[in-house]
Amino acid sequence: MPTITLNKKVFEKLVGKKLPLEELKDRISMLGTDLEKIEDNEIVVEVFPNRPDLLSEQGFARAFASFIGEKTGLRDYAVKRSGDKVIVDSSVDNIRPFTACAIVKKLKFDEETIREVIQIQEKLHVTFGRNRKKLAIGIYPMEKIKFPITYSAEDPNKIKFKPLEANREMTGLQVLGHHKAGREYGYLLENLDKFPVFRDATGEVLSMPPIINSDLMGKVTEETKEVFIECSGFDFEALNKCLNMIVTALAEMGGEIYSLDLEYPQKNFVTPNLFPDKMKFNLSYANQRLGLDLTEKEAKELLEKMGYGYDQGTVLVPSYRADILHQIDLVEDIAIAYGYENFEEIIPEVATIGAEDKLEKFFRKVRDILVGLKLLEVKNYHLLNEIELNAQMLLDEEIVGLKSSTGDYNHLRNYVLPSLMKNLNENQHNEFPQNIFEIGRTFVSDKGEETGVKEKEHLSVVLCHDQVDFTEIKQILDVLMKSLGLECSVKESKHNSFIPGRVGDIMVGGKKIGVVGELSPEVLTNWDLMVPVVSLELNLEDLFEKVFP
Amino acid sequence: MEIEKKVKNLVAKLHPLERKVLPVLAKEINFSQIVEKSGLQGVEVMRALQWLENKEVLKIISEKKKRVSLDxxxxxxxxxxxxxxxxxxxxxxxxxxxxxxxxxxxxxxxxxxxxxxxxxxxxxxxxxxxxxxxxxxxxxxxxxxxxxxxxxxxxxxxxxxxxxxxxxxxxxxxxxxxxxxxxxxxxEVKDVSVELTPFGKELVKADLGEDVMGKLTAGLLKTGKWKDKKFREYDVEINVPQINGGKKHFVNEAVDYIKNIWLEMGFQEMKGNYVQSAFWDLDALFVPQDHPAREMQDTFYLSGKAKLPPLWNKVKEVHKTGGETGSKGWGNFSREETEQLLLRTHTTVLSARTISELKEEDLPAKFFAVGKVFRNEALDWKHLFEFYQVEGIVIDPNANLKHLKGYLREFYNKMGFEKVRMRPAHFPYTEPSVEVDVYHPVKKEWVELGGAGIFRPEVVKPLLGFDCPVLAWGQGMGRIISEYWKITDIRDLYKNDLKQLREMKVWLK
Missing domain, CATH: 1.10.10.10 (Winged helix-like DNA-binding domain superfamily/Winged helix DNA-binding domain)
Structure with missing residues (x-):
């Protein structure tokens, strides 16, 4: 989860109230943010990903001031019209189709505030912007910009500028190959024949989103008083929200917001649009979900504590809130304002009957029988690798692999036995006999299944000690079957993992449900084992059906 | 008197080897001499002497000496x-x-x-x-x-x-x-001899009496010969060699414990496949299709395409426009994305499937699951790529947030935590969402243990056919297991070191 670092003094000034430390801690957690630490003048807060509007000092303080009742209700941010234009060329349609832009003036930057602006930008990139994939933000000093600005997509070889943190001019392609930001985010422009670019009226490049700004045009300094801000990406609505989060944060720093006219090929827009969204609100729905009995006035007050406005059944949702999809989201905010700690605990009288899964219950019986035979239960991951599942077992079976995987664990096991072999391999230093078992899931391809994979619960037992032989494992099988009230026979068969003539199919009621045998010395050698092993593996679901036909 | 009694007690417990060695000790103190006179093996004499030393009968003196022998x-x-x-x-x-x-x-x-x-x-x-x-x-x-x-x-x-x-x-x-x-x-050789303690000197003078019986055998019982003899008394305080029994895996013991809590609370168990479609695992739960958790580096994907159930169209509509739920939706939905195969990332997928099979007359209903879930993580001391998750749902038209708090208290009370606290949180499929803290009786502080909430209408309506409060809560199991067995490296849960498994205490809660 993303965190933001707040300067306690700045924060208190923004909130307009200084709370005792304990209360501050408590209120921060009850607002729905996780307090990571408070140290000296630094407050570190974890913000849930649904609230990107809290990812700035200003945004967080705004929500907090409302929550503690210091400054409640909808905030009003004035937007003046600049009359300047941003022209969106149709060439960006299939490249990075949207932008939303604004100007903020009367800013006073110092080292601290510049760092703060960079923090907002970076946090929004990572979270709401899905690492610049969904959207990217550019902020530019106004001094050198001549309007109108154009947003278009161009041949990357024709885009030439000196990017930030570089010492020479580069083409678009060179940026991807040679610039740090290009290497990191270049994949976002991969396979495109044209790259998006912002240019001002003189043709000077402002930036090549979502990669990097121009060093000449896109570097905010302490001298900067006015900035041009653009968000570019694929979801116009999200771009607007993002832009609103930034401009309102800058307004809280003392800036004045100016709109821009966006000329899209088909339609024109004016951004930023800070008008609140309107959402119908049903009080009885909220009361029902929360188990409360709020009056309209109480609900209004609670909504105002969360920064909303309320007017006769309609909630005014701040333009920077990106997480309000349904009135249930308002219900949650009412609950937060009411205080989760203030809800009573009620256990309703609802009679239901508990029931364990039948198969799980059966597994417990099987487990009890085997434990009674002095076997030790182990529990393994369901993932192994191809060598362990096939080559080391002298098998060549179709196994289910993972597309994305971690090192040695990249296939779903088709038998439990290889897991147990791995256990034996890792326990050679421990005392013998090593008689172990596992009840666990196995996976095989099956086109008939919804997912193309059939999952079956298996039991595998291995016995490993110097004197072990086939008789001993068959004795285990016999006790198990007798305990389950089943007649079982072993029919000689062939299996590559076992010594010929010492392996058989486990048959119950004419059906093969498993294999029992003595592992071949070659398999043992493959697993670096110097002690003989006998094993059985059977399908517990088949067995269950035989026990409970 | 005191000594006599002590001698008598000891004589009754003497091992046959001690009985053979003791009379020799009256005259001989040198090890090799004792071996010769007792007619026993060197190792047997040494064992007897060590036992006698433990009983404070003698002291074994081991010295280095120069010895001349013929070449x-x-x-x-x-x-x-x-x-x-x-x-x-x-x-x-x-x-x-x-x-x-x-x-x-x-x-x-x-x-x-x-x-x-x-x-x-x-x-x-x-x-x-x-x-x-x-x-x-x-x-x-x-x-x-x-x-x-x-x-x-x-x-x-x-x-x-x-x-x-x-x-x-x-x-x-x-x-x-x-x-x-x-x-x-x-x-230079080691020369072993013994020195009798004052008590030992008394003991060697004592009458060891007739032969006493060692093990009671079937033969003795059949013939009744045991009646004529006395049993040697054992030193019952002595350590005996360790044996190994069969045992359940400790994680399964903890799983059984948790399952029992749910069963006592009237919940039915849910089970299901590990391989799931993105549709059931994520889309049915209204997780946006561009959610970071869906990325390759966080989730295990498999090749191939899943078959979609008929209700996928409804879910698609909810993602795109909100459908009939009154939501705005996320604005997009891709079939390709929803057909992807993955290893389930949470047990909530089972809740989604269960809800989709319910009818109005089945309500209220309660279900739980205890099962493995998967995350694409490299193994290290605090991360596993598969681990247990525990989860329960209550589908009840009359349920509300106060009930959720009540259920949470009951559930965690059963686990031994008296106080429960709810804090605001965020999960994509619940609203309100709740972080659950319990007051830890040993640590004396609030500890974050689980997540909870009420399923969003965007989740419930397409699956169930109508909107209905579904209370849900769950948690991982790693924390309670690690705490009980004082495990600091989470990989130890599935390390299967047989020595460790054999010697571990069982789950006693």
Whole structure:
């Protein structure tokens, strides 16, 4: 989860109230943010990903001031019209189709505030912007910009500028190959024949989103008083929200917001649009979900504590809130304002009957029988690798692999036995006999299944000690079957993992449900084992059906 | 009186080996002597002595000592006589040639040469050189013939010999012998002896009585012979060798424990596949299709496409526009994305499937799941790529947030936590969402243990057909398992070290 670092003094000034430390801690957690630490003048807060509007000092303080009742209700941010234009060329349609832009003036930057602006930008990139994939933000000093600005997509070889943190001019392609930001985010422009670019009226490049700004045009300094801000990406609505989060944060720093006219090929827009969204609100729905009995006035007050406005059944949702999809989201905010700690605990009288899964219950019986035979239960991951599942077992079976995987664990096991072999391999230093078992899931391809994979619960037992032989494992099988009230026979068969003539199919009621045998010395050698092993593996679901036909 | 009683008690518990060794100890204190007199094996005597030492009967004294023993030549000549004696005995007062001497004395060439030098120095022979060497007894020769040399006396001693017991006179002989190759050797050895304690001295005087019985056998029972004899009393306080029994895996014990809590609370168990479609695992739960958790580095994907159930169209609509739920939706939905196959990332997928199978008349209903879930993580001390998750849902048209808090308290009370706290949180499929803290009775602080909430209408309506509160809560199991068994490296849960599994205590909660 993303965190933001707040300067306690700045924060208190923004909130307009200084709370005792304990209360501050408590209120921060009850607002729905996780307090990571408070140290000296630094407050570190974890913000849930649904609230990107809290990812700035200003945004967080705004929500907090409302929550503690210091400054409640909808905030009003004035937007003046600049009359300047941003022209969106149709060439960006299939490249990075949207932008939303604004100007903020009367800013006073110092080292601290510049760092703060960079923090907002970076946090929004990572979270709401899905690492610049969904959207990217550019902020530019106004001094050198001549309007109108154009947003278009161009041949990357024709885009030439000196990017930030570089010492020479580069083409678009060179940026991807040679610039740090290009290497990191270049994949976002991969396979495109044209790259998006912002240019001002003189043709000077402002930036090549979502990669990097121009060093000449896109570097905010302490001298900067006015900035041009653009968000570019694929979801116009999200771009607007993002832009609103930034401009309102800058307004809280003392800036004045100016709109821009966006000329899209088909339609024109004016951004930023800070008008609140309107959402119908049903009080009885909220009361029902929360188990409360709020009056309209109480609900209004609670909504105002969360920064909303309320007017006769309609909630005014701040333009920077990106997480309000349904009135249930308002219900949650009412609950937060009411205080989760203030809800009573009620256990309703609802009679239901508990029931364990039948198969799980059966597994417990099987487990009890085997434990009674002095076997030790182990529990393994369901993932192994191809060598362990096939080559080391002298098998060549179709196994289910993972597309994305971690090192040695990249296939779903088709038998439990290889897991147990791995256990034996890792326990050679421990005392013998090593008689172990596992009840666990196995996976095989099956086109008939919804997912193309059939999952079956298996039991595998291995016995490993110097004197072990086939008789001993068959004795285990016999006790198990007798305990389950089943007649079982072993029919000689062939299996590559076992010594010929010492392996058989486990048959119950004419059906093969498993294999029992003595592992071949070659398999043992493959697993670096110097002690003989006998094993059985059977399908517990088949067995269950035989026990409970 | 006190001592007598102690002696009597001890006698009753003596092991057969101790019984054999004890009488010997009255006279012998040296280990090798005890072995000889007792007629037991060295190891048996040592065991008996150690037991007796534990019982404060004696002290075993182990010292390093120098010991003189015969080497190969020494052994040979102590039987055959020294070569110089045999040489002298072969001579007379007339010159004899050397080959005649050799024949008479049965000495080889090397021995002959050695004798020539040695005896000449002692003036025991006269030598004359002709075609062959001629030898006869010299002035000292006769005297030597009549008297044994100190070396010969020394070799006749009983070996091995305690070096410290060698007299000064013998030392000279020993030194001479040491100069001759392979005669004697002086080694450092460990000498074990015992020293009886005052109690031990009493004990060896005691009457050990008749033979006592060891194990009670079927034979003794059949014949009734046990009636005539006394049983040896055992030292029941002594440690015995360890044995290994069968055992359930400790994680399964914890799983059973949690399952019981749910069953007691009237929940039915849900089970399902590990391989799921993105549709059931994520889309049905209204997780946006661009959610970071869906990325390759966080989730295990499989090749292939899942078959979608008919209700996928409804879910698609909800993602795109909100459908009939009153939501705005996420604005997009891709079939390709929803058909992806993955290893389930949470047990909530089972809740989604369960809800989709319910009808209005089945409500209210409660379900739970305890099952493995998967995340694409590299194994390290605090991360596993598969782990247990526990989750329950209550589908009840009358349920509300207060009920959720009540259920949470009941659930966590059963787990031993008295106080429960709810804090605001965020999960994509619940609204309100709740972080659950419990007051830890040992740590004396609030500890984050689980997540909870009420499913969003965007989740419930398409699955169930109508909107209805669904309370949900769950948690991982790693924390409670690690805490109970004091596991610091989470990989130990599935390390399957057999020694560790054998020796672990069971789940006693």
């Amino acid at each position: 190969a030549n020494g052994k040979k000549y102590s039987e055959e006589g020294l070569p110089e004696r045999r040489f002298l005995e072969a001579l007379s007062e007339d010159f004899l040639n050397l080959s005649a001497v050799a024949k008479k004395s049965h000495l080889d060439k090397e021995e002959l040469n050695a004798c020539l030098g040695l005896l000449k120095r002692k003036l025991a022979i006269d030598i004359q050189k002709e075609e062959e060497l001629m030898v006869k007894l010299g002035p000292q020769g006769k005297i030597l013939l009549d008297k044994k040399t100190p070396e010969e006396d020394f070799l006749n001693k009983k070996f091995p010999l305690d070096f410290d017991s060698v007299t000064d006179l013998d030392k000279l002989a020993l030194d001479n012998l040491l100069q001759r190759k392979g005669f004697v050797k002086v080694e």
